[in-house]
Amino acid sequence: MSELKVAGVTVPHADAIYVGGDWISATGRPFHVVSPSTEESVGEVRLPAAEEADTAVAAAHEQGRDAWGSMSVTARVAVCTRFCERLEDRLEDLGAVWAVEAGMPVRYSGTLHKYGAVAAWRSALDSAEDALRSDVRSSPLGEVVVQREPVGVVLAIMAYNGPLVTVATKVLPALLAGCPVIVKAAEESQLTMRIVAECAADAGFPSGVLSILCSDVAVAERLTADPRVDMVSLTGGRNAAQEIIENTRGRFARTHLELGGKSPALILDDAPIDRVLKSLVPGATGGTGQVCALLSRVLVSERRHDELVEQMRAAWQDLRIGDPLDPKTRVGPLLNRVARERTEGFVERAIAAGGQVVSGGRRPPELDKGFYYEPTLVTEVAPDAEVVQDEVFGPVTVVQTYRDLEDGIRLANDTGFGLASSVYTTDRAVALEVASAVVAGSVAINTFGPSVTAPFGGRKGSGWGRESGPEGIQEFTELKQVVIGPGV
Numbered sequence: 001m002s003e004l005k006v007a008g009v010t011v012p013h014a015d016a017i018y019v020g021g022d023w024i025s026a027t028g029r030p031f032h033v034v035s036p037s038t039e040e041s042v043g044e045v046r047l048p049a050a051e052e053a054d055t056a057v058a059a060a061h062e063q064g065r066d067a068w069g070s071m072s073v074t075a076r077v078a079v080c081t082r083f084c085e086r087l088e089d090r091l092e093d094l095g096a097v098w099a100v101e102a103g104m105p106v107r108y109s110g111t112l113h114k115y116g117a118v119a120a121w122r123s124a125l126d127s128a129e130d131a132l133r134s135d136v137r138s139s140p141l142g143e144v145v146v147q148r149e150p151v152g153v154v155l156a157i158m159a160y161n162g163p164l165v166t167v168a169t170k171v172l173p174a175l176l177a178g179c180p181v182i183v184k185a186a187e188e189s190q191l192t193m194r195i196v197a198e199c200a201a202d203a204g205f206p207s208g209v210l211s212i213l214c215s216d217v218a219v220a221e222r223l224t225a226d227p228r229v230d231m232v233s234l235t236g237g238r239n240a241a242q243e244i245i246e247n248t249r250g251r252f253a254r255t256h257l258e259l260g261g262k263s264p265a266l267i268l269d270d271a272p273i274d275r276v277l278k279s280l281v282p283g284a285t286g287g288t289g290q291v292c293a294l295l296s297r298v299l300v301s302e303r304r305h306d307e308l309v310e311q312m313r314a315a316w317q318d319l320r321i322g323d324p325l326d327p328k329t330r331v332g333p334l335l336n337r338v339a340r341e342r343t344e345g346f347v348e349r350a351i352a353a354g355g356q357v358v359s360g361g362r363r364p365p366e367l368d369k370g371f372y373y374e375p376t377l378v379t380e381v382a383p384d385a386e387v388v389q390d391e392v393f394g395p396v397t398v399v400q401t402y403r404d405l406e407d408g409i410r411l412a413n414d415t416g417f418g419l420a421s422s423v424y425t426t427d428r429a430v431a432l433e434v435a436s437a438v439v440a441g442s443v444a445i446n447t448f449g450p451s452v453t454a455p456f457g458g459r460k461g462s463g464w465g466r467e468s469g470p471e472g473i474q475e476f477t478e479l480k481q482v483v484i485g486p487g488v
Helices: 048-069 074-088 091-102 106-131 163-176 187-203 219-227 238-249 273-289 304-318 337-352 405-411 426-437 469-474
Strands: 005-006 010-012 016-019 021-026 030-034 040-048 134-137 140-148 154-158 181-185 212-215 231-235 254-258 265-269 297-301 356-359 376-379 396-402 422-426 477-485
Touching: 005 040, 005 091, 010 091, 010 187, 010 297, 010 396, 016 040, 016 048, 016 187, 021 040, 030 187, 040 181, 040 187, 048 181, 048 212, 074 091, 074 163, 074 187, 091 163, 091 187, 106 163, 106 469, 154 163, 154 219, 163 181, 163 187, 163 231, 163 396, 163 469, 181 187, 181 219, 187 212, 219 238, 231 238, 238 254, 254 426, 273 304, 273 396, 273 422, 297 304, 297 356, 297 405, 304 356, 304 396, 337 356, 337 376, 356 477, 396 405, 405 426, 422 426
Parallel strands: 154 181, 154 231, 181 212, 231 254, 265 297, 265 422, 297 396, 376 396
Antiparallel strands: 005 010, 016 021, 016 212, 030 040, 134 140, 140 477, 356 376
16 A cells, blocks of 8 residues: 655555554545645545445444453553554654644644643553542442443544644543544544554554544544444534534434633733743744634733733744744644635734734745744734634734723633633732633643643533543543342
8 A cells, every 4th residue: 555755754555544453445535635834735645435434433333342342441551552652652753744734833743742642641541540440339229339331432523733632632531431433533634643543553452443534524424423423522613513413412422522712811910921921922822823722812901911012022023934844933834725814814804893913914925835824913902803702723812901800800701612711920819719710621820721631621612521631531431320239
């Protein structure tokens, strides 16, 4: 089977799909992997079709459920450990091909993979035994054993903006829980996920346990609607979530939804700006703005607005834009032309509504190729403005002002999202009070979160369910009580 050579990395099986432990020929249409930094094709792969989707579900349902779910937790941990060790051996390769196909700078992926993916899967491996251990309780009817059983076949739908971290926070926990997993990765993750699949093949999962398909929406819809799929776990947008809910509600399939955000950074008056910027800059600009937990709204008091904006302007203009394979690059290109045009549209409409662009707001004039857009600061926008309320998924940060702390908290909560947030202050007691008042699944104090070793997820329009930590493994289980009466 054919392979590709990309950025010095050999990517296997360009014309095949990893299904249930085997590489099988793909029968879908050809797909050109286009580099967002050059706008040129770096190779051609073959997409999975409906036939491969059906094969993956059949393998998971008929072979994976029993073979994997009946294994001891210790045995599952051993296989998953080999999988993660193979992935750790390939981190540099994974960062390089991700830079080529998605435009994410290797500087960014190096940090994200070390402190995100590796930290998450090591935590999951360490906590699996305790997370899945049965609990013995007493009751008027006798002894009660509370067991955790695998939920069944899991469909894990992933986005392009963090495939390896999503493997660590979604796929691995489901596998540890005893569920066979069908990964529906993004079309734009062809290279990355083929290396991930190669690592899975080396780990020796039993037949039917793991399949990886980088496919289009039609295949995703087919998989979601399949009655043999017991649970759908999505990392993606609201529209996809609504479709999943519609496709699964008739059979009462479980769903877990990790959706978008419009996360606020609430800066209190006592916070030193130089210390704030150390985490605010990467927290607001990482991944070229294509991060669900991005600190895309900065809330500052009216008194400190000008001081903060001036220092943010200098920091934003100091960000190096360019080739994502260059270790010095901080901001790479957006994923594709559509993503850049979407970002441009948000900024244009913000300006038309009275917003002021402080920095950025254009394509870099020195880069005539690639889907680049300068990291952009916008201020003087109304609280109900589109750029404040809706997720851009591009490098656009909005600065808002508040009158007092109560008003700041109100603004922090004044969107339909509730994924992540940050609070900056030197007063621990006040910080904890604010953290309790902010409606979000994650609140970081004087830093940028979330932690991937503790349960993380959204509220309101940011979804439901939790990933990471022991609770992230338990998300893929069903509880069963076994009542033991007299005579046994």
